[in-house]
Amino acid sequence: MTTLVSKWNYPTTVRFGAGRIKELPEVLEAAGIKKPLFVTDPGLAKLPTVANTLKLLDDAGIAYGVFSDVKPNPVEANLIAGIEVFKTGGHDGVIAFGGGSGLDLGKLIAFQAGQTRPVWDFEDVGDWWTRANSDAIAPIVAVPTTAGTGSEVGRAAVVTNEETHTKKVIFHPKLLPAIVIADPELTVGMPAFITAGTGMDALAHCLEAYCAPGYHPMADGIAVEGIRLVFENLPKAFADGNDLTARAHMMSAAAMGAAAFQKGLGAIHSLSHPVGALYDTHHGMTNAVFMPYVLAFNRGAIEERIIRLSAYVGIEGGFDGFGKAILKLRNDLNVPHTLPELIKGLDMDDERKSLIADMAIVDPTAGGNPVELTKTAALKILQNTIDGT
Template sequence: MTPTGNWSYPTAIKFGAGRIKELPAACAAAGIKRPLLVTDKGLANLPITQATLDILDAAGLGRAMFSDVDPNPNEKNLAAGLAVYKAGGHDGVVAFGGGSGLDLGKMVAFMSGQTRPVWDFEDIGDWYTRADPAGIAPIVAVPTTAGTGSEVGRASVITNSETHVKKIIFHPKVLPSVVICDPELTVGMPKMITAGTGMDAFAHCLEAYCSPFYHPMSQGIALEGLRLVNEYLPRAYADGNDLEARAHMMSAAAMGAVAFQKGLGAIHALSHPIGAVYNTHHGTTNAVVMNAVLDFNRPAIEDRLGRAAAYLGIKGGFTGFCDRVWELRSTLAIPAKLSEMGVGNNRIDELTAMALEDPSVGGNPVAMTAENTRALFEAVI
C-alpha cells in the first residue's frame, strides 16, 4: 500500500499520491496570492508541470512560470528569475522540480527583498544575519525527483558562473513553509535520473550517518533513509510506475536532507568541484566516488557501518556494506569511473584545491589533506 501522512518535521509536509491538488491550499497557508512557479528547462513543457499550472490557474492564482534554470543553477539564472518575479508583481514562489529548480526557486524568494549580492549570504559563520528577514518571500516546495531533498532544506547551492565554484547560501527562512510530496510526480522520471537522484539520497544518508558530529536525531533518520533506498531504489528503477517504491524514495530523499544537518564528507567534497567544472550529474557523481571514499574512511567508520549493515539486513559487516554499494551501482548502471562521464585527469590539482575548500570537508571522519585528496581523485577518475 502507498503510504500517506501529514508531518510537521522539519516543516509542514503533505505527503501522498495525488496531493498536488492541494497546491492552492498550500499557497493560501503560506500567504501567497500571486505565485511564480520556478522550475528547470527540462520540466517546463512536461505534462506534470502544465497540469500543476492548470491547478494554480483554476484556483485564480495565475500560471506564471520561470524556467530558465541550468542543471547547476548560477547567479545569472537567479538575476533572470528575480527580474521575472518583480515584473510580475509576485508575492511568493512555488519551487517545483529536482534540486536545480528547488534551489533556484528558494533563492528567488530569498533574494526578492534583499539589497546585498547573493554571495554575501554564503553559509559561513553568521553571514545569514546580514539578510533582511522581512525581504524573504514565502515558499511552497514541490519535488519532482527523489534525490536532493532540497524541499526540506534551509539552503541552496548556487554555482558562481565566473569561478565555477559551488556556494551554499543559507538562511533559516529559506525552509519552505509547506511541502507537497506527491510520488505520482516522479513516475515519469527517466531511469538514469531515478538512479542518480536515488544514489544522491543514499549519499546524503550515508555521509550524515558516518559524520563524527553529535546529532542523534539525524543519525536515526539517516539510518532508516539508507534502508529505504537500499530496499526501494532497485524497485523504482526496474518499474517507474511502482508507486509504493516511488513514495518510499521520496521519503528517503527528504530524510537525507534533514539528516545532513549532521554533516557531509568526502563524497560531496569530491563531487561538488567535479560537478562545477565538468557539469556532471550530482547524484551520479556521488555514486561513482562512493566506494573509494568508504575505503578511505574505513579506519574511522568500520564498526559504525557494521551496525548499519546489520540493520539493513546485509551480511558481512563493513565489507558486506561496501559490496552492496557496488551491487546497487551495477544494478543502476552507474559508471565505474568518472572518466566515463567525461572527467579528465588534467585538472586534478585544481579539483583537489576546490575540494579542500568545500564546506563538506569538515564532516569527513578522516582528515582530508592535499595528498590524500589528490589520491582519491586519481582513484575515482
C-alpha cells in the same frame, strides 16, 4: 499504497501522498501567497506534469507567473533573471517545482529578491546568514519532482558561481519552504538515469551524515532508516518507474537525507561539487561514482559504525559486505564505476587534479569527513576514482 499518505511537521509541514498536488491552491492560501511565481526547469516545463499543475491554479482563479530559465546545476544568471521576473510580476511568493535545480533556484529567488547584498554574502559559512534581511524573504511552497536532493525540506540552496567555477551553498533558516507537497506521482516520469542519480544522492546524504563525526543521534536515526529505504526501494523504482510504493519510499528517503545532513556531509560531496562545477555532471550520479572510494578511504574511522548500520539494514559481511552491497547497488543502477566512465573523453592533467583537490578541501562539506580531508587525501581519492582502484 493508500497507507503511504501523511502529514508531517518535521522539519517543516510536508503533505505527503500520491495525488496531493491537487491541494496546491489551498496550500498557497495557507502559506499566505496570493500571486506566486512558479519556478521550474525547461525540461519539466515541457512535460504534462507542469501543464496539469498550472491548470490547478487556473481552475482556482489564481494569478501566477512562470519562470523556467533554470539550468541543471543552476547559475547566478538564472537567479538574476528570475528575480527580475519576480519583481516585475509583483509576486509575493514562490512555487519551487522540480528537482534540486528548480527547487533551489525557486528558493533563492524568494530569498534574494528582497536583499541588497550579493547572494555570495550568504554562503554557508559561520553566521553569514545573519547578514540577510529576514523580513524581506518571500514564502516558499516546494514541490519535488525527483527523489534525491531533499532540497524541499532543506535550509540551503546550491548555485554555481560562473566566475570562479564553484558551486556555492547558500544558507538561511528561511530558505526552508513553508509547506511541501511531496507527491510521488510527480516522480513517475523520471528517466532511469535521473532515478538512479537522484536516488544515489539521497543515499549519499544519509551515509555521509551518518558517518560524520559529532553527537547527533536524531540525524543518525533518520539516516539509517533512509539508507534502508534506499537499498530496498531504489532498485524497484529503477526497474519499474511506475512502482508508486517504491517511488513514495524514495521520496521519503530523499527528505530524510536532507534532514540528516544538518549533522554534516563529507568527502563524497567535497569532491563531487568541484567536478560538477567544472564538468557539469549530474550531482547525484557524481556522488554515486565517488561513494565506494571515499568509503574505503574513511574505513579506519567508520568501520564500527558501518557494521552497526549493516546490522540494521540487513547486510552481512561487516565493512567489506557493506562495500560490496554499495558496488552491487551501483552496478544494478548502471552507475559508472570511474570518473572517465562518467565523463566521456576525460583527460585530467596534474594541474586540473590539483585544482579539484584545492577546491574540495575548502568545500563547506569537507569538515564533516570522518578523516581529515587534506590535499593529499583528496588527490588520492580522486586518483582512485579515475583509475577504479
